[in-house]
Amino acid sequence: GQNIDQPTEMTATEGAIVQINCTYQTSGFNGLFWYQQHAGEAPTFLSYNVLDGLEEKGRFSSFLSRSKGYSYLLLKELQMKDSASYLCAPMDSNYQLIWGAGTKLIIKP
Amino acid sequence: GAVVSQHPSRVICKSGTSVKIECRSLDFQATTMFWYRQFPKQSLMLMATSNEGSKATYEQGVEKDKFLINHASLTLSTLTVTSAHPEDSSFYICSARGSRETEAFFGQGTRLTVV
Numbered sequence: 001g002q003n004i005d006q007p008t009e010m011t012a013t014e015g016a017i018v019q020i021n022c023t024y025q026t027s028g029f030n031g032l033f034w035y036q037q038h039a040g041e042a043p044t045f046l047s048y049n050v051l052d053g054l055e056e057k058g059r060f061s062s063f064l065s066r067s068k069g070y071s072y073l074l075l076k077e078l079q080m081k082d083s084a085s086y087l088c089a090p091m092d093s094n095y096q097l098i099w100g101a102g103t104k105l106i107i108k109p
Numbered sequence: 110g111a112v113v114s115q116h117p118s119r120v121i122c123k124s125g126t127s128v129k130i131e132c133r134s135l136d137f138q139a140t141t142m143f144w145y146r147q148f149p150k151q152s153l154m155l156m157a158t159s160n161e162g163s164k165a166t167y168e169q170g171v172e173k174d175k176f177l178i179n180h181a182s183l184t185l186s187t188l189t190v191t192s193a194h195p196e197d198s199s200f201y202i203c204s205a206r207g208s209r210e211t212e213a214f215f216g217q218g219t220r221l222t223v224v
Contacts, residue, residue: 030211033212040218040220041217042215042216043153044215048212097143099152101150102152
């Protein structure tokens with residue numbers, strides 16, 4: 001079966017760094033997306049990894065290890081507006097996104 | 110990134126009535142449209158996938174006669190919730206993907222409340 005595993009909730013301090021881990025099992029693999037979703041809103045795109053390694057984009061970086069079925073999203077210099085859910089979504093062999101419940105990130109002053 | 114417009118953003122309807130939700134790709138041709146439903150604090154659940162000009166493919170457990178999907182053009186897909194009931198109250202989100210794209214772009218979502 002297809003499965004996504006992320007922590008349900010994480011708490012971090014403004015200005016700090018947080019790493020959100022994701023392990024996955026899919027039928028085939030065509031890359032992995034990270035999305036940010038604020039409460040009551042649609043997800044917004046953060047990153048896409050299809051090759052192993054680290055992709056850096058401003059304060060956000062995403063890492064992928066295909067052999068381990070593992071990815072993480074790294075958020076630096078946390079701001080209050082980063083409080084949201086972060087969704088790890090691998091794409092399977094049919095190019096469909098597989099969604100988990102996401103990680104709710106709470107930023108404290 | 111590309112823009113996908115979903116309308117309406119919020120709708121309240123009476124039980125037994127039908128509601129239509131529109132999803133438009135504004136600056137690209139959406140060969141594939143995805144419709145999702147999300148209940149509070151739960152994951153996005155794929156309801157159906159539609160390719161322009163062909164019938165939608167529904168996920169297991171989704172009633173195709175209740176959730177009518179039309180994808181008649183490369184820029185517009187509609188989801189009609191027929192004979193809505195309170196248990197259909199949810200957040201409905203569309204996403205669209207072009208033929209050359211890997212990423213799917215999301216609409217703003219529609220909050221449906223059936224009373």
